Amino acid sequence: MKHFAAALLSAAMLLTLAACGGDPDTAQESIQAIAMDTVMVFTAYGQHSTAAAYAAEKLAYETEALLSRTDPESDVSRLNSAPADTPVELDGRTAAALEAALAWSERTDGAFDCTLAQVSSAWGFTEDTFCVPGQEELAGLLEHTGFDQITLNGTAASHAPEAAVDLGGIAKGWLSDEILKIFQKNQVPRGRIELGGNICVIGDRPDGSPWRIGIQDPADPLSADAFVGILHLTDAYTVTSGGYQRYFEEDGKTYHHIIDPATGYPAENGLVSVTVEADAVEGAGAMCDALSTALFVMGEEQALEYWRSSGYEFELVLVTEDGRVLVTEGLADRFTAGEDTGYRYVTVS
Numbered sequence: 628m629k630h631f632a633a634a635l636l637s638a639a640m641l642l643t644l645a646a647c648g649g650d651p652d653t654a655q656e657s658i659q660a661i662a663m664d665t666v667m668v669f670t671a672y673g674q675h676s677t678a679a680a681y682a683a684e685k686l687a688y689e690t691e692a693l694l695s696r697t698d699p700e701s702d703v704s705r706l707n708s709a710p711a712d713t714p715v716e717l718d719g720r721t722a723a724a725l726e727a728a729l730a731w732s733e734r735t736d737g738a739f740d741c742t743l744a745q746v747s748s749a750w751g752f753t754e755d756t757f758c759v760p761g762q763e764e765l766a767g768l769l770e771h772t773g774f775d776q777i778t779l780n781g782t783a784a785s786h787a788p789e790a791a792v793d794l795g796g797i798a799k800g801w802l803s804d805e806i807l808k809i810f811q812k813n814q815v816p817r818g819r820i821e822l823g824g825n826i827c828v829i830g831d832r833p834d835g836s837p838w839r840i841g842i843q844d845p846a847d848p849l850s851a852d853a854f855v856g857i858l859h860l861t862d863a864y865t866v867t868s869g870g871y872q873r874y875f876e877e878d879g880k881t882y883h884h885i886i887d888p889a890t891g892y893p894a895e896n897g898l899v900s901v902t903v904e905a906d907a908v909e910g911a912g913a914m915c916d917a918l919s920t921a922l923f924v925m926g927e928e929q930a931l932e933y934w935r936s937s938g939y940e941f942e943l944v945l946v947t948e949d950g951r952v953l954v955t956e957g958l959a960d961r962f963t964a965g966e967d968t969g970y971r972y973v974t975v976s
């Protein structure tokens with residue numbers, strides 16, 4: 628009996644040693660969270676991997692509680708339900724996310740518009756009560772949209788009459804920036820922050836090769852291994868937005884969740900998905916998220932024009948309705964086309 632207990636104890640000690648990996652540099656933690664309507668995976672290496680991954684998870688739930696539009700207690704709901712032109716004191720994190728959203732609304736000339744809350748609700752995308760709104764209703768709602776309808780002073784914000792905020796197009800990007808800071812504080816040498824289609828990779832893979840990120844084939848959105856191509860990246864953000872991610876059908880027509888602020892209708896400008904890639908520097912997560920939505924709204928020509936005038940701060944993979952995959956020059960050598968996808972691949976400069 629004694630022998631048996633001793634054997635168990637030493638087996639347990641061996642297991643503990645194996646779990647620690649002996650070498651703190653190879654210690655790895657990977658945890659999953661379901662928050663903000665998305666599956667999130669935080670993978671961290673290094674001595675403080677566990678602390679980093681759990682701090683990331685905690686911040687994800689806190690951010691959801693602050694920015695949710697369906698939780699009446701959230702900061703965003705408190706702001707939206709407050710009387711017009713009455714400042715509401717926000718958590719510093721909500722104010723920071725709102726500040727980024729307003730800045731990107733302005734920088735994209737309103738293609739990214741963080742005030743489409745009422746329009747999204749009219750389509751039922753917020754509450755999962757899908758329906759096609761009337762044209763007059765949409766026109767009425769669009770009169771109260773635009774970043775100039777929101778005032779932010781420090782951490783106090785107010786809205787113009789009938790205007791409301793929706794941070795759904797930037798919340799995950801903003802969160803990924805904050806999680807990257809947490810990883811850096813914990814000296815995570817390599818890792819991966821995955822918030823649905825928002826991905827940040829830190830360092831390279833343990834074998835020294837770049838991380839691999841598949842770009843979903845929009846024609847086969849439910850398949851786990853249908854990719855238009857693979858990105859090979861180190862220290863980078865990438866965000867994909869597409870009409871195939873969230874949509875409903877009515878009378879044989881498909882309506883998706885990315886709204887063209889000019890019309891109030893789902894954007895239909897010839898693109899089926901937009902992937903934005905950038906170096907993992909401060910604020911790049913929010914940039915990629917806002918731009919993936921904005922460039923989807925703009926359509927191919929305007930999106931490429933925007934890229935050319937941006938000073939190549941970011942790179943793109945655009946999938947068009949007519950079956951082309953456009954990869955911008957700066958990303959071409961880090962992109963591998965999928966096999967037998969049926970797409971025509973073009974490098975653009």
Ligand code: ADP
Nearest residue numbers: 738739740741793795796868884885886888920
């Ligand atoms: P997802 O969050 O599904 O990954 P996006 O980043 O493209 O995709 O964000 C889409 C969300 O952003 C919508 O669910 C809605 O809340 C909001 N939204 C829709 N159209 C716009 C727009 N033109 N500008 C900013 N936000 C938008």
Ligand code: MG
Nearest residue numbers: 796916917920
């Ligand atoms: Mg976005």
